[in-house]
Amino acid sequence: MKHDENPAIPCDTLITASHVLTQNARREVIRDGAVAVSGGRIAAVGPREALAAYAPAETLSMGRALVMPGLVNVHTHAAMTLFRGLADDLPVADWLHNHIWPVEKMLTPEAVYLGSQLACAEMLAAGVTCFADLYFFSGQTARAADALGMRAVVGEGVLDFPTPSAQNPAEALALSLDLFHRLRGHPRLSAMVVAHSPYAASDATLAACAALAREHDAVFTLHAAEGVTENADSLEKTGRRVIPHLYSLGVLGPNCLLAHCVHVDDGDLELLAATGTRVAHCPRSNAKLASGTAPIPAMRQRSIAVGLGTDGAASNNTLNLFAEMGCASLTLKLVRGDPTAFPARDALDAATLGGAACLGMPDIGAIVPGHHADLAVLSLTRPNMVPFFDAPSQLVYAATGAEVVLTMVAGRVVYRDGRFPGLDVSTLGREVQDMAERLAAHRP
Numbered sequence: 001m002k003h004d005e006n007p008a009i010p011c012d013t014l015i016t017a018s019h020v021l022t023q024n025a026r027r028e029v030i031r032d033g034a035v036a037v038s039g040g041r042i043a044a045v046g047p048r049e050a051l052a053a054y055a056p057a058e059t060l061s062m063g064r065a066l067v068m069p070g071l072v073n074v075h076t077h078a079a080m081t082l083f084r085g086l087a088d089d090l091p092v093a094d095w096l097h098n099h100i101w102p103v104e105k106m107l108t109p110e111a112v113y114l115g116s117q118l119a120c121a122e123m124l125a126a127g128v129t130c131f132a133d134l135y136f137f138s139g140q141t142a143r144a145a146d147a148l149g150m151r152a153v154v155g156e157g158v159l160d161f162p163t164p165s166a167q168n169p170a171e172a173l174a175l176s177l178d179l180f181h182r183l184r185g186h187p188r189l190s191a192m193v194v195a196h197s198p199y200a201a202s203d204a205t206l207a208a209c210a211a212l213a214r215e216h217d218a219v220f221t222l223h224a225a226e227g228v229t230e231n232a233d234s235l236e237k238t239g240r241r242v243i244p245h246l247y248s249l250g251v252l253g254p255n256c257l258l259a260h261c262v263h264v265d266d267g268d269l270e271l272l273a274a275t276g277t278r279v280a281h282c283p284r285s286n287a288k289l290a291s292g293t294a295p296i297p298a299m300r301q302r303s304i305a306v307g308l309g310t311d312g313a314a315s316n317n318t319l320n321l322f323a324e325m326g327c328a329s330l331t332l333k334l335v336r337g338d339p340t341a342f343p344a345r346d347a348l349d350a351a352t353l354g355g356a357a358c359l360g361m362p363d364i365g366a367i368v369p370g371h372h373a374d375l376a377v378l379s380l381t382r383p384n385m386v387p388f389f390d391a392p393s394q395l396v397y398a399a400t401g402a403e404v405v406l407t408m409v410a411g412r413v414v415y416r417d418g419r420f421p422g423l424d425v426s427t428l429g430r431e432v433q434d435m436a437e438r439l440a441a442h443r444p
């Protein structure tokens with residue numbers, strides 16, 4: 001190669017691997033592939049020989065491995081890792097009144113920071129690079145995501161009754177506003193508006209939240225149509241089902257992300273489709289709390305954007321999107337009696353491109369030039385990953401997340417082989433255990 005005719009193209013990192021799953025428009029999987037990363041973004045992706053001109057500062061030779069876009073968790077309450085396994089297999093009212101709410105009341109900023117750090121570590125170790133979080137003391141969750149190098153959209157829960165962080169909705173809205181100011185211009189973190197749900201927030205509170213989200217061109221997210229009695233309760237209180245009620249308040253729209261949407265009828269779905277409203281599907285949480293199965297195929301027929309969320313670790317009990325993809329697909333097959341109801345390809349799309357669409361982040365969810373360099377690398381030498389025919393099938397039905405050997409966010413390696421730069425995970429584990437035991441002691 002003549003030096004002057006083919007000058008080397010400098011880049012920060014070149015990753016090579018036996019397979020690169022792009023999730024591009026043609027859903028290409030490149031054999032013997034490479035990804036060039038520069039300035040935190042994907043500079044090029046293709047067969048290794050096609051990227052030979054790149055002169056990287058660092059090369060990550062991953063061998064027999066799959067490089068894939070980082071997964072996007074569109075609905076979680078990160079700090080609820082503190083309540084993982086605290087109480088399970090109970091009627092929902094008993095679970096909430098006697099276990100979750102009493103300990104939640106005692107939450108402190110420090111507790112939320114610890115629980116959120118643990119959540120970030122858990123997600124990164126299983127290939128999640130971006131999450132949307134709604135909880136209390138949300139500034140602490142942003143701080144944890146920043147410390148671990150994750151991408152995140154965080155929001156402060158607004159409710160009509162006192163929360164651990166706010167006495168009333170006005171205080172919670174002020175915290176939300178503060179979050180917008182503090183995160184403005186941050187390269188990886190942004191704020192969103194959160195109302196807990198139509199049953200925990202008045203019409204005036206919901207309208208104020210929707211206005212704040214519009215003002216900041218931000219996502220507005222809330223739980224909707226999750227429980228079996230929500231529509232009956234809404235009909236009694238407002239004369240409308242949950243979704244038409246939200247529509248009447250002007251809440252629905254392309255910036256609105258509704259979590260769950262389990263109990264929705266054709267009329268509800270038409271409203272979601274007509275307004276461009278998006279849906280966070282949380283199949284494991286819905287199964288564990290026996291909420292039901294959201295009609296995802298009917299949503300997809302109407303081109304409603306659907307992403308996957310883990311919900312909090314009290315109702316799941318992991319923040320693992322590989323488990324979520326598998327559950328999403330298997331549950332729909334089982335409930336519909338149709339093995340084609342939600343194929344692996346669609347579950348993978350929901351966890352990547354669907355998540356990006358739900359959060360209004362068009363430059364994540366795929367490995368294509370110009371996108372953020374958010375990706376995960378899975379070993380293909382683990383017994384459960386052999387033989388390897390079809391990437392979506394392997395990721396949805398065979399992978400567990402434990403195959404992830406490296407996770408990168410914005411071009412920086414933030415997890416590799418069990419280690420997180422700058423974090424002593426065993427010390428964090430002890431601190432979380434102590435904090436969780438102190439909180440659990442407040443149960444009646």
Ligand SMILES: [Zn+2]
Binds near residue numbers: 075077259311312
């Ligand atoms: Zn939730």
